[in-house]
Amino acid sequence: MHDLTVIITICTFFLTIGFIFWRPHVNEAIPATVGAFLVLLSGSVTLSDLGAITETISGAAITIMATIVMAIVLESFGFFNWAAEILTRRAKGSGIRLFWLTNLFCFLMTLFVNNDGSILITTPILLLLLQNMGLKHHQKIPYLLSGALIATASSAPIGVSNIVNLIALKIVNMDLYMHSAMMFVPASLGLVLLAALLFATFYKSLPKKLPKAAQWNLMPGNHPLKEVYPTENRNKFMRNILIFVFCVRVSLFVASYVHIPVSLMAVIGSALLLGWRWFHLKISPADMLKKTPWYILIFAFSMYVIIYGLNNIGLTELLIQFLQPIVSGSLLNASVLMGALLSVLSNLFNNHPALMVGTLTLMNMGLDPLTLKIAYLASVIGSDVGSLLLPIGTLATLMWMHIVRKGGVKISWGQYLKVTSVVIPVSTVFTLVILSYWVSWLF
Numbered sequence: 001m002h003d004l005t006v007i008i009t010i011c012t013f014f015l016t017i018g019f020i021f022w023r024p025h026v027n028e029a030i031p032a033t034v035g036a037f038l039v040l041l042s043g044s045v046t047l048s049d050l051g052a053i054t055e056t057i058s059g060a061a062i063t064i065m066a067t068i069v070m071a072i073v074l075e076s077f078g079f080f081n082w083a084a085e086i087l088t089r090r091a092k093g094s095g096i097r098l099f100w101l102t103n104l105f106c107f108l109m110t111l112f113v114n115n116d117g118s119i120l121i122t123t124p125i126l127l128l129l130l131q132n133m134g135l136k137h138h139q140k141i142p143y144l145l146s147g148a149l150i151a152t153a154s155s156a157p158i159g160v161s162n163i164v165n166l167i168a169l170k171i172v173n174m175d176l177y178m179h180s181a182m183m184f185v186p187a188s189l190g191l192v193l194l195a196a197l198l199f200a201t202f203y204k205s206l207p208k209k210l211p212k213a214a215q216w217n218l219m220p221g222n223h224p225l226k227e228v229y230p231t232e233n234r235n236k237f238m239r240n241i242l243i244f245v246f247c248v249r250v251s252l253f254v255a256s257y258v259h260i261p262v263s264l265m266a267v268i269g270s271a272l273l274l275g276w277r278w279f280h281l282k283i284s285p286a287d288m289l290k291k292t293p294w295y296i297l298i299f300a301f302s303m304y305v306i307i308y309g310l311n312n313i314g315l316t317e318l319l320i321q322f323l324q325p326i327v328s329g330s331l332l333n334a335s336v337l338m339g340a341l342l343s344v345l346s347n348l349f350n351n352h353p354a355l356m357v358g359t360l361t362l363m364n365m366g367l368d369p370l371t372l373k374i375a376y377l378a379s380v381i382g383s384d385v386g387s388l389l390l391p392i393g394t395l396a397t398l399m400w401m402h403i404v405r406k407g408g409v410k411i412s413w414g415q416y417l418k419v420t421s422v423v424i425p426v427s428t429v430f431t432l433v434i435l436s437y438w439v440s441w442l443f
Contacts, residue, residue, distance in 0.1 A: 006066050008042035009309045016306060017349050021392050028395060029295035034303035043308035046373075053304050060166030061297045063252070064114055070245060071121060073273045073292050076283060076384040079110075084125045084239050088133075089257040095207035099143060100271055100388045102126060103195050108148040110154035112245055114161045118151040119396045119403070127407040134211040140409050142202035143418060146195070149388055153194060154426075156384040156431075159254050160262070162350050163300055165380055170378045176256035180306040183377050186438045190385060190431030197423040244273065248331045269322075284352035300352075307356040319361040328366065334371050335436035336429065338362075339378035343386025343428055347393045355383040378432055386428040389420050 016035035020028050039045050045053075074080065087105055091098035102122075109118040126147055130197045155162035155201050157167050159179040169179060248269030255265040274285040312317075323341070327334045338358065345354035358379040362372055387393030392415060406410055 002043075003157075005042045005044050006313045007269050008218065009306075009313050012038045012042070012202065013306055013310060013353070017353065018211075020088070020350065020395075021398075027295055029299040029302065032299050032306070034415055035301035036086055036305035037304050039309040044310070044312045045139040045305055049308055049312070050305070052413070053308055054299065055270045057167050057300050059261060060170060061300055063160060063166055063266040063292075064163040064296065066226065066263070067114055067290060068117055068296070069270040069288055069292055070248070070273050072288065073277050074241065075121070075239060075275055076142065076246070076281065077238070077408065078239055079241060080125055083235070084129050088129060091210060094211050095139075095210050098210060099146065099199065099202070099206055100195075102143050102147050102296060103150045103198075106151035107154045107191065109145075110161050111158065112153050113391070115152050115155035115164070115394075115396050116163075116399065117239075118154070119400050121147060122147055122151055123403045125401055127404065131250050137409060138205060139207050141415065142198075142205050144404055144409060145411065145416065146198040146202065148397060149198065149420070150195060152388055152394055152396045152400075153191055153385045153427075154383055157191070157378075158182075158253075161251070163296065164355050164383065165188060167300065167304065168355050168376065168380065169206055169357075171359045172372065173365060174376065175259075176262055177253050177371075179377070180253060182395050182442065183374065183380070183435070183441055186431055186434040187385075190381070190427050190433055193430050194385070194423055194427040196239060197426060198334050201419055201422060207334045227403035229331070241276075244276075244400070245269075267355075269373065298394040304356060307353050310357065311360045313365070315374045316358065316361040318362055320365055323361065326364050327365065328371065331371065331374050331440055332433070332436040334367075334375045335378040335432045335439075338375045339382040339386060339428060339432040339435075342379045342382025344382075346383050346387030350392065351383040352385040352393050355379055358383070370439070370443055374436060377435055377439075381428060381431050381435065385431060386424065389417075389424045423437070 001083075013033045014030050019026075019031040021370065028246075035089060036045075040047075083105060087098070087101050090101055106118060106122050109122050113121065122143070126144055127140075130143060157180070159176050161163040238345075248265070251265045251269065252262050255262050274288065277283055278285060302362065323337070324338050342351075342354055342358050345357065348354075362375050362379070365372075367375065388397060391397045401411065401416075
């Protein structure tokens with residue numbers, strides 16, 4: 001590689017990440033696309049490399065896009081507003097009960113949709129719910145911040161909830177079923193600890209008794225579902241929708257186990273849900289062309305082009321020399337050290353490029369299959385949980401900061417760090433240690 005190629009590739013990476021951090025409200029696909037074009041011009045990525053990149057990310061991208069389509073359809077049905085009404089009723093006037101319910105809501109939304117989608121769906125609903133209850137500014141922060149952290153961290157237990165996890169799965173040649181078998185228990189225990197630490201941190205700020213809420217009805221008066229179903233039948237309809245979405249999620253793991261493309265099952269599920277909506281609400285699937293955030297595909301592809309360029313100029317070779325002796329030591333070493341490294345890289349450069357760099361590095365280390373798997377899973381924990389130390393660690397938290405600010409709730413970096421500096425390192429290390437023992441027990 002020429003020195004100029006190396007310099008252009010490295011500078012492009014830092015400029016791209018820097019622009020995304022500096023202007024989080026600008027569509028992240030724009031700087032990523034410009035960066036990918038510059039890397040291609042520099043020669044560190046060839047035209048033949050683009051074919052390999054397309055093959056690597058296509059399945060993950062299709063799966064995530066199909067999931068987002070399902071989320072948009074659910075929104076058309078008024079499902080999320082219906083869920084928020086239930087949250088308000090189930091809280092029964094208790095601020096503590098509401099805390100646990102909102103965290104459970106955010107966890108389930110990530111499992112059923114994905115981490116970015118969960119933030120985009122749950123944050124506006126929580127803002128409206130908390131405003132409706134008449135809570136003061138400082139009383140809103142525990143619900144909003146804990147909800148965001150839980151929603152983002154909840155992409156760790158199952159690989160299908162995060163596009164970068166799906167891409168990394170393809171790189172290490174691990175199926176979704178195996179990922180969940182090895183990861184679900186330790187990552188879920190880590191989430192329970194994270195929720196408990198957040199509760200302990202916020203306990204004094206939580207209102208013990210909620211102000212009497214105004215009449216809660218988020219579904220617009222002219223919502224088409226109201227014409228199809230009266231109120232008493234709406235609960236049954238929503239439950240059926242929820243069961244269907246749950247079955248689609250389960251089908252993804254079954255497909256992975258029997259080696260059917262996961263993306264195919266995701267597309268079939270979203271197509272059936274679109275048909276269901278067309279039949280009930282008479283809304284044509286054509287609106288998906290406008291509502292679906294296609295830029296996510298462009299962003300994922302462009303970021304991977306840039307990371308591939310870094311890999312081709314020798315970045316992963318440097319990381320291999322540093323990491324190989326340490327990671328090869330034991331499963332505990334592999335888990336804690338890879339998780340810690342990815343946490344640091346994610347908070348410096350964002351978790352998307354960090355996990356891609358980490359995964360490409362692992363694939364070239366010549367590790368035995370079990371060590372490779374645990375090092376990869378530890379990387380995911382660092383990328384999904386450890387990355388939450390700073391707001392810039394994930395695109396989801398960057399979007400969340402922008403949404404809450406737009407919603408009139410100002411949360412400073414200082415307020416954010418005061419909480420995350422306590423809860424995130426402890427939760428991350430705990431999850432990494434549990435992961436190593438869990439995998440040792442399984443195998």
